[in-house]
Amino acid sequence: MNSNPTDKTGTQSMNRRVSTFLLGAFFACVPPLAQSHAAERQAAKPPNIVFLLADDLGGGDLGCYGHPYARTPNIDSLAKEGTRFTQFNSTGATCCPARTGLMTAKFTATFVDYPANAGFADRVTITELLNQHGYATGHFGKWHIGPVSTNGTYGIDVINGVNEQPRSGKKKLSDDARGRDAHIYDEAITFIEENKGRPFYVNVWGHISHSKVDPQDALVKRWNGLKVDPGDFPSQMSVKFDSARKFGDVDDAMQHYLADVESLDDAVGRLLKRLDELGLRENTIVVFNSDQGAGMGEFNEGGTRIHMMGCNGPYRGGKHTFWEGGVRVPWIVRWPGHVPAGRIDNQSVLSGVDWLPTLCAVTGIKIDANEFDGEDTSAAWLGKAPHLRTKPLLWKTSNPGSEAYVRIGHWKLLYPTRQRHGSPQLYDIIADPAESNDVAAQHPDVVKRLSAVVQSWNDMLPTQYIKTDDKQD
Template sequence: MERTFLSGIKKEIIYCLKVLLLFIGGNCLSACAKGAQKVTLIDPPNIIFILADDLGYGDLSCYGHPYAQTPNIDQLARTGLQLKRCYALGVTCAPSRAAFMTGRFPATLPGNSAINGFDEYLTLTDILRQNGYQTGHVGKWHMGNKQQLGPQPYGIEYINKQLRMPAAGEGKDDSLFAAAIDFMDRSKEKPFYLNIWCHTIHFPIGIGSKFETLFDTIKVNEHDFSQWYVDNKIRPIQQAGLNLDSLMKQYLAEVYDLDHHVGEIIQYLEENNLSENTIIVFSSDHGPAPIELDLQESEDRKKKRFSLLGTSGDFKGGKHTFQEGGVRIPFIIRWPAKFLWGTVDSSTVFSAADFMPTLCGVIGLSTKEFQLSGEDMQASWRGEITKRAQPLFWRTQSAGSSVTILDGDWKLYENLGGVVTLFNLKSDATENNNIAKAHPEIVRDLRRKIDKWKATLPN
């Protein structure tokens, strides 16, 4: 108890120092946490960041799902920018969110961010609040113990976690989106930033879904999916003697429920004349969850595991893996006042760590002084193919774990036993052919970059 109390005092002191230093624009607790210079923004847009949970790269109609109905998210894509090479930087909930919020590779943060938060590092919401934004967060948290973080952590003024399970007839995120609209209604006279971090499409599937009847006619044809998906999702269901069509119906209904709520946000903005100057970003935290059976679970919960039918499209892997299916995520951004309509970018490599510097950049705020892992890729948001300057790195927040690097089209996995696998994603996006032996010079170069990066990480 004493340790918890002292930890809470420490967090409150750190938070107060951050706010003070932001206000005076001075130096913060370390070179990594400098104060942000306040800037007078011209006609700043509202910003809404909708983050789905465990939604696969291929789970939306606009990303190629053969059966999904996602008309509202598809509308965002048709009237905005759709990135085809956006990468999560964590393969579980907390590290992925850490990258979006701090602009940093999760492994560069000390400890487990789900428990410890982001320590003294500034966040996107810190900077936006300092520059006149009202800041809100509804839904899933995974950013540290709120009770120990002090008042208004990370510069977030309004927090509504919405953790309760839905009542009969409710969708999983009904109350969450109602809270989001309530926040916007109270904040619309000034620019606002709002995280809407969904529980959909996380396990368990089919809780309170209202839309299953829309998919009554679904008959799953395994030829509509990749062989990896067939082997890892469809075959286990068939071997267990369960009804594949019924389970797919549950999954699609929950994705539709999410899309329905996105439509509510779009409708609210239009009805309140906020649509033109509001940035909407839609993405997911990482790839889809695998079917993993826990022998300690009840038979009913084991059966529910089989409804985890999210797909990574043509890619292998999902949540918990650094394969393309685990880290490649949907990413859609719409800002009618500024961006091109209906742009699809299949070339630019964008990451969750780029979100903070890029978003700040497009509204007129610089993050260069913060030495972030992410890059300001705002040219890509304006429809230009953009080449990043630095590689992307993945490693869990456990010291000594294996590292994966993506540098241009070259992706290398360095395993703990010293074995490496190398793929060229331009010619082999589905990672079928390990070409490490054929390209020893590429392997050496990428391993040097990994060693240099690992030397910068906390112990």
């Protein structure tokens, strides 16, 4: 871990605060007598964990989340074999804040120095906790969570941060005929093969569908003949369609985008198949997520945003915003025999900050819940009960004067931390998921209550940040 003596929110090492122990057989299944001794040994192990993270994939970009054209059979199979959640929230509107929440169960605005620049200070990470309790840990793909990415950082045994630049002996990702995330999944599969005899945790953090979307022609040709009917999409996609017409062709742009997403699905399929071949399916938790929603900006001729046809479903806004389109993203969990298959959870409100406490719960690692912004949501994973939050969800950039957002129950409030930025806005997320109707005037009591929560949180945040970097993506 990196130290940061100026960080007022983390003055004591989490390693000294967190008392942990592992109940290795806590969730062990007792297999039928007819099964082999090998199966019995497998069942006695703590669960393996595979975390598949897409980049800028919209909440409506997968077949199982309602995209009218996308071909994502392998990711869709995770939803059929596990549970699909419809109210999962990213902790940030750009890549670093979202990843920080997942790794530390802390909101990024609580860090004095932006984690992409300085790391996590003395916050404990999920990989450290698992590694301390016998897990082999690996990270493959995008990093964006600190300046150091050598093996051992954050308790990760093997780190291979792949980017678009050529590496020694390897081609650029975009040169791979299978898609730009293929190398990342290759390396993750190798890690799984090498650690199949012990519990493992692996981050598989791809680049799809972050710009630049430029898949090889062979992938795009799979989509020849696709014609886009704007009526198949929510109204906010009209901005993208109009922009695409200025610089090219809507059908061509959509074909490129869907080819990129399909190549990600192909890679996911290869990894899932290898888990099956290794006999690891039954004792492996597989989660699919996106760091935040798709960007909704206009295209730029020949630039990085060409072909950016990501869809956030019916939700307002997208990447770089804390509207639902920016933070409501896919969350699929498969764990055979534990997580109900074919289930859709429309009630549980989950967040990226819940990843660490939930994994600690299912692996038997004890933590002090008060040290984290997230909650244990394992009951919702296991289908026992919807998760009803006791802690608010909060969003804010690393800027003292930026506006903040809070969600409590079915209410979501935009709170201007400085009066000149306007008045609070209130939305009923269940009745109005598109955030089209500000009901602050009708519910002044709710505005007052939620405003007090945000102001109390804001008062505890740093008054100055060592380096603000809200524009990173």
